[in-house]
Amino acid sequence: MSFIADKQTLDDLSLLGKYNPYSVFSLFNQVKTRGGQKLLDQMFQHPLTDADQINSRSAAFRYFSDHRASFPFEEEALGNMEAYLDEGCAGNFPMALWQMSRKKFTALAVKDDSLSLQLQSIDACIGVLKTCTTLLHQLEKEGRDKNSPWQKWADSARQITRDKRLEHLHTSNRTFTQNARLHYLLAQVFQEQLKTLLAHTYEMEVYITVANVGREKGFCYATALPKEKNLLIAHGVRHPGLDKAVANSLSFSGNSNVLFLTGANMAGKSTLMKASGILLYLAHMGFPVAATEMQFSVLDGIYSSVNVPDDLDKGYSHFYAEVLRVKKVAEEVDAGKSLFVIFDELFKGTNVKDAYDATLAVTAAFTAFRECFFIISTHIFEVGDALKAEGDHIQFQFLPTVMEGTVPRYTYLLQKGITQDRQGMIIIENEGILDML
Structure with a gap:
């Protein structure tokens, strides 16, 4: 059952309002990414009605209040990655290679920038995954990747970044064929897993940000x-x-x-x-x-x-x-x-x-x-x-x-x-x- 709070109540208490600097939402809205803002808005729109769920979420915020953390991801890179994954890829590698070859031809023939934009998106995705690798190593070293709010994120990141099929992630000078294969893997094979990783990443941003606000405000x-x-x-x-x-x-x-x-x-x-x-x-x-x-x-x-x-x-x-x-x-x-x-x-x-x-x-x-x-x-x-x-x-x-x-x-x-x-x-x-x- 949904928690009841009609428009009159929301207005009386100034609860919502991204563009209202005096709203309660604005007080907590210090997240930087669009995905984080969307999740924060969903939380404000839908309070919980189950005591266990409330206490579980509260415990996650309390964890980040007690264990300060910084959010290491760049807003632009996450936004590009999300748009790239939403666009997707052809159903198999030969088709992905053919489509990228066609973009290369049009880039040479009519100076179309679609291939360049696609390569930028691949690089943004790779950059996010490299940040994930660094953060995951740090969490594992400190023993925070298990039995903490980081666990879902860590499990998701570990499953992707350590898959041998993505070994070209760390190649600096990739060939055209390697780029095509990466495009196929990222936007097709790992598409849903990467979307899940993004969702967990936005969740971590909200946890860290809201906990910081709560700690600063006492x-x-x-x-x-x-x-x-x-x-x-x-x-x-x-x-x-x-x-x-x-x-x-x-x-x-x-x-x-x-x-x-x-x-x-x-x-x-x-x-x-x-x-x-x-x-x-x-x-x-x-x-x-x-x-x-x-x-x-x-x-x-x-x-x-x-x-x-x-x-x-x-x-x-x-x-x-x-x-x-x-x-x-x-x-x-x-x-x-x-x-x-x-x-x-x-x-x-x-x-x-x-x-x-x-x-x-x-x-x-x-x-x-x-x-x-x-x-x-x-x-x-x-x-x-x-x-x-x-x-x-x-x-x-x-x-x-x-x-x-x-x-x-x-x-x-x-x-x-x-x-x-x-x-x-x-x-x-x-x-x-x-x-x-």
Whole structure:
């Protein structure tokens, strides 16, 4: 089953976006090759839902975090090799020799460069395999070619580079016939094996690169647990895009599955909620996460409602768009899915009375879905007092504001309870808006 995260959630959390410098994807996208970028994108598009697979991938990243490695391959050479293998070759050596002879004739007759380009591609392929030979020797010498994430790559490289049929790889002045035979061997006989080697090579690049990012950022690796454990415990949680972010702890279980979050504007509620969603998403990818410690039960997906837009084409107001969002989540949790749900200021598009009633009713109803975890923020702190009668399934926490005269200071540290902080008018007055009017 695929991990659920719809476009609204992906946009709310700024998870994807190669050309968005502030996306989580861009944070990790320091790979150099197109193949590596394609694999990284696939990992972001398809988080895992099996605890063993998550932990296996996480262990690979952790290995390269503990055992630093450099990626010795040239981007251009790998790209040329991939294009060359995709083009392929004729089905047998005589046909390959005839086709290359025809290219040689056209090169002499009409100065066609197809033969020259083909020879360049062969040289690029040979260059990659020579780098493989050097790297493989180093891994074998250090004993890292077995029982490590390098093993699949090493086995694949060993099978190809030590095949006697490719002995002309190391010949500096190859004859025309030798080039034709190499072309046949590389683009036909070993084509699929070389494609597999390329795939493993791109995988190594992603492992090395992502591990480097995680180490530089001080991220940790989460432990995935089976779904039936039904818990989430994370310490030192922060937003991965903020270098000096204040860290907080989160804890959910079947007996405490709703976090009711209050706090003034600018106190950090939205940032904390986004950080929590990103944390869960990256954890399901097996990636390093912005925390100091984390263990979590595998979930079916994440839904968020942070920046819900109206829809002029469909005639939806902001409030109605919010209602539809809540309805979508209600349908999913009612269908038995285990979800992490973020609602930032429920029903802010309507009047205070309706918002109070709706927030109270929806939050109370969500407590019944014990296999889902919810973070619900609101400025209507009075809802919290009414929710206390619902039992112990709701955690009440807030992000405080410390007033220094007329200037608010925000600690960004979670505290237990419900806050009545409201500094909206103070901020407006501090900006001198009323004096202007």
